[in-house]
Amino acid sequence: MRAQVLHAWGGEVTPADVPTPAPAAGEALVRVEACGVGLTVLNAMNGNLGGRPEDLPRIPGHELVGIVTALGPGVAHPEVGRRVMAYFYLACGGCDFCRLAHEPLCRNLRGYVGVAADGGYAEYTALPAGNLLPVPEGLGAVEATAIPDAIATPFHVSRRAGIGPADVVMIVGAAGGVGVHMVQMARLCGAEVIAVDLDAAKLDATRELGAGTTLDFRAPDARARLAAAAPAGPTVAIDLVGSRETHAFCLDVLARRGRMVVLTTFPGITLEVASRRLVTEEITVLGSRYASRWELGEAARLVAAGTIRPVVSEVVPLERVTELHAKLRARTLFGRGAIAF
Numbered sequence: 001m002r003a004q005v006l007h008a009w010g011g012e013v014t015p016a017d018v019p020t021p022a023p024a025a026g027e028a029l030v031r032v033e034a035c036g037v038g039l040t041v042l043n044a045m046n047g048n049l050g051g052r053p054e055d056l057p058r059i060p061g062h063e064l065v066g067i068v069t070a071l072g073p074g075v076a077h078p079e080v081g082r083r084v085m086a087y088f089y090l091a092c093g094g095c096d097f098c099r100l101a102h103e104p105l106c107r108n109l110r111g112y113v114g115v116a117a118d119g120g121y122a123e124y125t126a127l128p129a130g131n132l133l134p135v136p137e138g139l140g141a142v143e144a145t146a147i148p149d150a151i152a153t154p155f156h157v158s159r160r161a162g163i164g165p166a167d168v169v170m171i172v173g174a175a176g177g178v179g180v181h182m183v184q185m186a187r188l189c190g191a192e193v194i195a196v197d198l199d200a201a202k203l204d205a206t207r208e209l210g211a212g213t214t215l216d217f218r219a220p221d222a223r224a225r226l227a228a229a230a231p232a233g234p235t236v237a238i239d240l241v242g243s244r245e246t247h248a249f250c251l252d253v254l255a256r257r258g259r260m261v262v263l264t265t266f267p268g269i270t271l272e273v274a275s276r277r278l279v280t281e282e283i284t285v286l287g288s289r290y291a292s293r294w295e296l297g298e299a300a301r302l303v304a305a306g307t308i309r310p311v312v313s314e315v316v317p318l319e320r321v322t323e324l325h326a327k328l329r330a331r332t333l334f335g336r337g338a339i340a341f
């Protein structure tokens with residue numbers, strides 16, 4: 001089968017013909033129809049989600065959607081012929097966190113699809129059956145690639161931060177793959193949205209998704225515009241960029257009793273906050289890690305109902321996936337990219 005293969009953590013994928021996998025016990029074989037391409041794939045390829053030499057060579061891609069074509073021994077679901085999407089984390093399913101639907105906190109986490117197991121940058125992949133969740137009828141494969149990470153993650157954030165109608169939600173990195181869906185999710189929760197990013201055209205596009213105010217992070221008048229839009233500051237600040245600079249900005253502008261949400265896992269970044277301020281302003285700093293299997297199902301339901309619109313701005317064949325990687329590195333892609341077969 002055709003695949004794009006990673007031979008070194010920190011490297012780029014190269015095309016290869018590799019044997020089609022056979023599903024082992026507990027696994028199902030999926031004929032990949034499409035796979036999302038976002039910054040998390042690049043983060044995974046860089047080795048930031050596990051860089052064990054024994055995991056190489058590896059086929060990346062965790063946001064895969066496809067059709068189940070065969071089942072390994074002991075597997076009854078999902079049935080052959082069913083369109084499925086992949087759950088990103090290789091969770092055990094049996095520990096206390098898994099049983100409480102906090103699979104990202106699994107005590108026996110084996111790793112990630114596309115890192116510790118081959119992913120969707122190939123015609124086929126064999127994955128644990130428990131990692132394959134049904135895609136609702138009527139949804140296309142490409143639009144469904146946005147569900148398992150880019151839409152499920154904002155759904156989890158909205159629940160972690162308890163976003164509601166009284167909130168003013170500032171999203172830093174609002175034009176990225178998670179950001180464009182975070183804008184929609186915050187609006188769905190009834191909040192006002194302030195979108196922060198770097199590119200005027202991309203910021204304008206977030207307005208169409210529900211952002212009431214847009215801010216160019218580098219513009220000299222950014223602070224003044226923010227103060228005009230939210231004089232008391234945003235009640236929720238979601239940092240999807242995760243640099244020291246964006247962390248400091250979010251904390252700096254946060255309203256009294258505000259909640260700051262951190263999602264990135266870049267090594268070496270620390271968040272500094274005066275403990276005194278946590279007390280005097282009753283602010284909360286929250287980490288938000290991916291989403292549960294249940295939340296993926298709910299995210300899919302929102303998309304099927306037309307409530308959340310998947311934003312996949314560019315689709316290329318497998319052979320051209322490195323072009324999307326280059327656009328992600330240059331930050332020129334709006335929303336998500338995808339490969340499709």
Ligand SMILES: [Zn+2]
Binds near residue numbers: 092093105107
């Ligand atoms: Zn577990």
